[in-house]
Amino acid sequence: xxxxxxxxxxxxxxxxxxxxxxxxxxxxxxxxxxxxxxxxxxxxxxxxxxxxxxxxxxxxxxxxxxxxxxxxxxxxxxxxxxxxxxxxxxxxxxxxxxxxxxxxxxxxxxxxxxxxxxxxxxxxxxxxxxxxxxxxxxxxxxxxxxxxxxxxxxxxxxxxxxxxxxxxxxxxxxxxxxxxxxxxxxxxxxxxxxxxxxxxxxxxxxxxxxxxxxxxxxxxxxxxxxxxxxxxxxxxxxxxxxxxxxxxxxxxxxxxxxxxxxxxxxxxxxxxxxxxxxxxxxxxxxxxxxxxxxxxxxxxxxxxxxxxxxxxxxxxxxxxxxxxxxxxxxxxxxxxxxxxxxxxxxxxxxxxxxxxxxxxxxxxxxxxxxxxxxxxxxxxxxxxxxxxxxxxxxxxxxxxxxxxxx
Amino acid sequence: xxxxxxxxxxxxxxxxxxxxxxxxxxxxxxxxxxxxxxxxxxxxxxxxxxxxxxxxxxxxxxxxxxxxxxxxxxxxxxxxxxxxxxxxxxxxxxxxxxxxxxxxxxxxxxxxxxxxxxxxxxxxxxxxxxxxxxxxxxxxxxxxxxxxxxxxxxxxxxxxxxxxxxxxxxxxxxxxxxxxxxxxxxxxxxxxxxxxxxxxxxxxxxxxxxxxxxxxxxxxxxxxxxxxxxxxxxxxxxxxxxxxxxxxxxxxxxxxxxxxxxxxxxxxxxxxxxxxxxxxxxxxxxxxxxxxxxxxxxxxxxxxxxxxxxxxxxxxxxxxxxxxxxxxxxxxxxxxxxxxxxxxxxxxxxxxxxxxxxxxxxxxxxxxxxxxxxxxxxxxxxxxxxxxxxxxxxxx
Numbered sequence: 001x002x003x004x005x006x007x008x009x010x011x012x013x014x015x016x017x018x019x020x021x022x023x024x025x026x027x028x029x030x031x032x033x034x035x036x037x038x039x040x041x042x043x044x045x046x047x048x049x050x051x052x053x054x055x056x057x058x059x060x061x062x063x064x065x066x067x068x069x070x071x072x073x074x075x076x077x078x079x080x081x082x083x084x085x086x087x088x089x090x091x092x093x094x095x096x097x098x099x100x101x102x103x104x105x106x107x108x109x110x111x112x113x114x115x116x117x118x119x120x121x122x123x124x125x126x127x128x129x130x131x132x133x134x135x136x137x138x139x140x141x142x143x144x145x146x147x148x149x150x151x152x153x154x155x156x157x158x159x160x161x162x163x164x165x166x167x168x169x170x171x172x173x174x175x176x177x178x179x180x181x182x183x184x185x186x187x188x189x190x191x192x193x194x195x196x197x198x199x200x201x202x203x204x205x206x207x208x209x210x211x212x213x214x215x216x217x218x219x220x221x222x223x224x225x226x227x228x229x230x231x232x233x234x235x236x237x238x239x240x241x242x243x244x245x246x247x248x249x250x251x252x253x254x255x256x257x258x259x260x261x262x263x264x265x266x267x268x269x270x271x272x273x274x275x276x277x278x279x280x281x282x283x284x285x286x287x288x289x290x291x292x293x294x295x296x297x298x299x300x301x302x303x304x305x306x307x308x309x310x311x312x313x314x315x316x317x318x319x320x321x322x323x324x325x326x327x328x329x330x331x332x333x334x335x336x337x338x339x340x341x342x343x344x345x346x347x348x349x350x351x352x353x354x355x356x357x358x359x360x361x362x363x364x365x366x367x368x369x370x371x372x373x374x375x376x377x378x379x380x381x382x383x384x385x386x387x388x389x390x391x392x393x394x395x396x397x398x399x400x401x402x403x404x405x406x
Numbered sequence: 407x408x409x410x411x412x413x414x415x416x417x418x419x420x421x422x423x424x425x426x427x428x429x430x431x432x433x434x435x436x437x438x439x440x441x442x443x444x445x446x447x448x449x450x451x452x453x454x455x456x457x458x459x460x461x462x463x464x465x466x467x468x469x470x471x472x473x474x475x476x477x478x479x480x481x482x483x484x485x486x487x488x489x490x491x492x493x494x495x496x497x498x499x500x501x502x503x504x505x506x507x508x509x510x511x512x513x514x515x516x517x518x519x520x521x522x523x524x525x526x527x528x529x530x531x532x533x534x535x536x537x538x539x540x541x542x543x544x545x546x547x548x549x550x551x552x553x554x555x556x557x558x559x560x561x562x563x564x565x566x567x568x569x570x571x572x573x574x575x576x577x578x579x580x581x582x583x584x585x586x587x588x589x590x591x592x593x594x595x596x597x598x599x600x601x602x603x604x605x606x607x608x609x610x611x612x613x614x615x616x617x618x619x620x621x622x623x624x625x626x627x628x629x630x631x632x633x634x635x636x637x638x639x640x641x642x643x644x645x646x647x648x649x650x651x652x653x654x655x656x657x658x659x660x661x662x663x664x665x666x667x668x669x670x671x672x673x674x675x676x677x678x679x680x681x682x683x684x685x686x687x688x689x690x691x692x693x694x695x696x697x698x699x700x701x702x703x704x705x706x707x708x709x710x711x712x713x714x715x716x717x718x719x720x721x722x723x724x725x726x727x728x729x730x731x732x733x734x735x736x737x738x739x740x741x742x743x744x745x746x747x748x749x750x751x752x753x754x755x756x757x758x759x760x761x762x763x764x765x766x767x768x769x770x771x772x773x774x775x776x777x778x779x780x781x782x783x784x785x786x787x788x789x790x791x792x793x794x795x796x797x798x799x800x801x802x
Contacts, residue, residue, distance in 0.1 A: 110514040111531040115747045161487065244535045286742065287687035294687035301739060322683070322691055345690035353733070353740055360736055 002090070003037045004030050010095045018047035021062070028066040031073050034090065035083040035105065035118065042098040049276040051197045053308040057135075064133045076128060079121035083114055099252050103245065138310055140193050141366035141384075143406055144358040145182055146300075147315040148347030149373045150205065152340050159344075159373055160380040162352040167369070167382030168390045174397040175375050179208060179315070181399040182372075186311045187211035197273070197307045204296035205317025215274065215307075217299050219292040219317065222278060225259040226289050229282050232258065251283040277302070291319040293343050297350035304357040314354055315374070316347035344373075355382065368405045372398060381405040428749030433508030433770040436484050436755060440505060440768050468672045468720040469782060470710060472703060473524055475517035475565060476682025477726030477754050478696045479741060484755075491696045494704035495757070499724070503759040504767045504800060511728040511752050511775040515744045518568045520727040520775070521677055525572060527779030527793025539571040539581075542792055545779045546573055546586035549673050552788035560586035561671045563658050565679040572677075577792070586675065589665070591657045595648055597630040598641045637664045652698075655680040659702050663709055670715035673786070678702065684730065687742045707759065721760035721785065723778065729754050758801055769800050 006026055011019045022029070022044055029037055044058060068076060086108055094101035109115040149155065160169065183201065190199035190213035199214050201207065206220040236242055236250055256275035259282075281302060287294035293316050300314045320336035351371040358367055368383035379398075382388075383405045396404070482488040489496050513523045516534030523530045526542040546560040562573045570593075574585025633639050651657050655678045662676055681699055684692035703724055710716045731738030732750040744751040756773075759765075776795030783790035784797040 110516075110747075113512065113529070119747055285687075286685050291686060291688050297687065298739070305736075319688065322688070339690070342688065342690035345693070346688050349689035349741075356733055356740075357736075 001094070002034055003032055006030050006095070013096060014045055015048035018045055021047055021058070025062045025066050028062070028073075031070065032065075033077055033081040033083070034085055034094075035121075036077060036080040038094040038098040038101040038105070041095065042102050045098060046276070049273050051273060051277075051307040052195075053197075054306050060133045061129060064129065076125065079117065079124065083109070083118055083121070084112065100249055103248060135362040138308075138361075138363045139195075140189070140310055141368060141406070142309070142358060142361060142363060143186070143189065143311050144304075144354055144367070144369045145186070145313040145402075146347070146351035146354050146369075146371040147179060147182065147313070147374050148351055148371065149344040149376065150315065150317050151338070152344050152373075152375075155341065155344060155373075155376075159348055159378055160351070160371055162349070163355060163369075163371065163380050163382065165389050166355070167380050167388060168386045168392055170379045170381065170392050170394075170396065170401060171377060172393050172395045173372065173377045173379045173401060174395060175377060176397065178372060178398040179374065181397060182313060182370075182402065183208060183210050185399065185402045186313050187213060189311045190214055193310060195310070198309055199311040200303050200307070200309045200313070202296055202299045202303065202312070202314045203317065204292040204315060204319070208315075215309075217274070217278060217281070217303075219295045222282065222295075225256075225261050225278070226282060228259040229254070230289060254279055254283050277306070291346075292317050293319045293346035293350060297346075297353055300350070300354045301357050304354075304361060308361050312354070312358070314350075316343065316350060318343045319346065370402060370405050372401075429508055429510055429753040429772065430770075432480065432749065432753045433772070436480060436505075436507040437768045437770045440484065440500060440507075466719050467786060468670075468716055469674070469723065469786060470706070470716075470720055471673075471675045471723045471778070471782075472706065472725075473521055473675070473677050474681055474699060474724075474726040475521060475677050475679035476684060476695070477729040477744070477751075478681055478692075478699075479730050479732075479750060482693060482696055482741070491693055492700040494700045498704050499707055499757060499759060500766075502765050503757045504764050504769065506756040506758070506773055506798070506800075507768060507770040508772045509725060509754045509756045509775060509777075510772055511754065513775065515728050515747065515751055517679065517682065517727055518572070521564075521569065522572060524725075524727060524775050524778055525675065526575065527776045527790050527795045529776065529794070535568065537568065537571055538576075540575045541577065543575050543577045543580035543790075544573065544585060545782055545790065546673060546675075547575060547577070547580035547584040548779070548783060548788045548790050548793075549786060550586075551580060551584050553786070555672070557583075557585075557587055558669055559671050560673040560675075561665055561669070562586045562588045562675045562677070563662050563665065564588060564590055564677045565654055565658065566590070566592065569677060586673070589661055591661045592654055594630060594633060594644070594661070595657065598633070598645050598648075636669060637661070638668050639664055653680050653695075655698060655702055659705060662706065666709060666713050666716060670713075673782075676706070684741050685743060687739070689741065692741055718761055721758065721763060723756065723758050723782075725756040725775075725778070726754045727775070728752060763801060767800075773798055 006029055008023045008026060011022050014022060022041070047055060047058060050058070065073070089101070089104060089108060092101050092104065109118050186199060186201065187210065190211060194213065197215050201210050201214045201216045203218040203220070205218070207216055207218040210216060232254070233247065236247060256272065256279050259279060261275050261279070281288050281295065281299050285295070285298040288298050296314050296316050300312060303309055303312060318338035318340050319342070321339040355369045358364070358369060366384055368381070370379065370381050372379040379401055381401060381404065386405060480488065483492050511520060511523070513520060513529030514531065514534065519530050519532055519534040522532060522540040525544045526540045527545070528542040530540050530542065532538045532541060549555060550557070550560055564570070564572055570588055570590055573588040575581050630641065633641060633644060647660060648657060651660060658676060658678065662674070665671065665674070678699055681692065681695035683695050707722060710720045710722060728744060729751045730741050730744050731746045732748050733740045735746045735748045738746040738748070774795055776793060777798050778795065779790045779793045780795045780797045781801055784802050
């Protein structure tokens with residue numbers, strides 16, 4: 001089937017808001033090439049469970065594409081139309097299962113050596129869209145904080161090497177009460193600039209007590225879901241004929257209820273947007289099910305990419321020591337042996353990625369970033385007011401550092 | 407991943423021509439790093455070595471190819487900040503080698519299919535995660551058929567179950583009975599411990615690309631009983647030595663040494679994969695993998711120089727099958743994967759050492775992964791007639 005054959009009734013299985021949005025733009029979608037539309041539907045099918053920033057981005061994208069006259073549409077999507085697709089792809093039910101179609105399209109592009117062409121078409125489209133519909137600047141400059149090295153007594157190797165050229169390196173930070181000061185600082189921001197999913201606290205271990213104004217995700221809180229997911233994978237793998245593709249499809253279809261997550265109470269009303277986000281962290285992220293440092297990095301990446309928060313504090317906790325993959329995947333231990341130094345090195349690189357991902361968002365030139373070696377005197381701050389590539393040996397606590405950074 | 411690319415907000419945008427430009431930039435950067443750190447010269451300005459010509463005529467010439475299933479990026483290896491992770495390559499191997507800075511893989515960036523492409527000289531399109539033979543003839547089949555060599559003369563030591571078909575293609579003019587013998591050391595160890603290898607679990611890590619799934623074995627893999635018959639290694643000795651090792655690649659190298667001593671094949675292909683732990687996302691484990699691989703490459707070179715059957719007549723090729731994603735591509739997640747198809751993930755390097763190979767030379771002209779097999783053909787005297795690449799003239 002081609003996009004030109006699309007009919008409203010084919011979207012009956014879509015969640016209500018997604019269905020409404022797609023049908024509203026059906027006339028536009030009918031004019032777009034098959035190599036493009038399923039990728040868009042893959043995003044739109046989850047519209048009901050997306051963060052506000054994503055929803056707004058989809059609406060703006062559809063609004064602009066829908067406003068283009070036919071000749072401009074041809075121009076914008078010509079490179080996608082030139083992608084050769086197989087009969088098998090054309091006959092796939094991509095309206096019902098756009099994610100699976102995209103998986104198969106990806107394999108097709110690699111094997112037919114069209115990946116570079118598709119990549120260029122995609123990047124050109126994204127650039128054009130950004131120029132035509134510039135992303136909105138945040139109401140307040142973004143702040144990212146990474147806290148690394150929890151539990152490490154001492155470490156004599158240099159830290160923050162990838163970030164030092166971009167900011168000021170502090171060597172005499174007073175560590176007392178440091179995490180509390182940071183959590184209070186971000187709570188103040190959340191109260192001053194309230195917005196749904198705009199202020200986040202991600203913990204790779206057990207979260208500290210924090211303001212309810214923060215959106216919180218933690219490795220510890222998801223332990224029952226991680227166990228349930230690994231059991232589900234193991235059960236499925238024992239079925240005859242199960243392979244990587246079938247497993248990926250199964251993971252993509254996993255919902256919070258499948259992992260025992262959807263238990264609402266009066267104190268904790270159900271937040272399906274966040275629950276679906278958490279499920280995707282576990283089903284789409286590689287290593288997020290077994291290593292807490294990887295979970296925290298991936299959660300931060302996805303929160304930045306999808307929710308575009310104004311504030312994000314990520315605290316890395318010790319991950320379990322490496323064991324054979326099959327053992328890591330099948331045995332969840334209540335008290336696994338941890339790798340403190342390995343976790344610090346993981347966190348140091350992940351902090352760099354947190355900064356890189358924050359800088360991809362609108363308003364990057366005004367954004368600030370702080371990374372602290374938890375319990376120790378080393379930190380690094382990046383921001384418009386921070387001199388680049390410098391070092392400071394002045395004593396300061398984390399509250400002061402936060403104030404200087406922002 | 408495609409959707410992520412399409413919807414990503416990358417600051418680095420690469421078109422097809424940009425990819426070529428980025429590959430050239432990577433090559434120049436590698437050359438500059440090497441010239442600074444190891445005192446290498448720019449090979450393209452030098453004359454061809456008469457030793458190379460003499461060596462190609464030797465009937466006793468042997469070749470050992472080492473591929474990494476899971477490349478490492480420059481910033482963790484050849485760049486100034488990465489050189490601490492590869493002391494053996496930098497100080498021992500590279501000064502004795504010809505080094506090619508720009509080896510581009512234009513095929514599918516999955517480890518099994520990319521290794522199959524390296525071994526056939528054709529960009530293979532087989533399913534990366536299925537137990538399938540390459541579609542085009544492998545280097546082992548060309549070698550054995552053209553030179554009438556016995557099966558004992560071409561061997562593959564490979565990391566995971568998925569590689570058990572790598573030695574022999576499904577091509578109708580080659581294929582059955584003409585390929586290499588394949589050893590999967592982890593499979594052997596599993597068999598040796600009768601599936602109760604609690605003490606050996608650290609050596610039995612399988613495919614990091616699909617950590618949940620290992621394909622069923624099929625084909626003619628090396629059986630346990632042949633351990634004693636061919637490698638002259640009792641199951642008890644094998645198990646006892648395995649307990650002293652710390653990773654799957656160390657186990658592979660142990661088997662390689664035994665194979666070199668007992669069988670001395672003239673064409674030996676080893677695929678390492680410890681670096682590919684990067685897929686789990688833990689940076690410290692990826693760095694550990696690079697450091698271990700660096701040490702194992704040095705150990706292998708020392709073994710080649712000390713084994714009478716190999717010393718003075720063996721050419722060693724070391725090359726990753728491809729690279730890993732750049733930090734700059736919003737579609738990827740940095741070192742963790744190789745999914746974006748960006749220049750960094752497609753561009754890698756090759757190191758060649760041995761008699762007749764110019765020492766301390768750097769070549770930064772572009773070559774492709776598919777050039778390996780025709781080069782081996784020119785060196786060993788067989789025709790890789792269906793391979794798509796071209797022989798690397800600087801080695802001939």
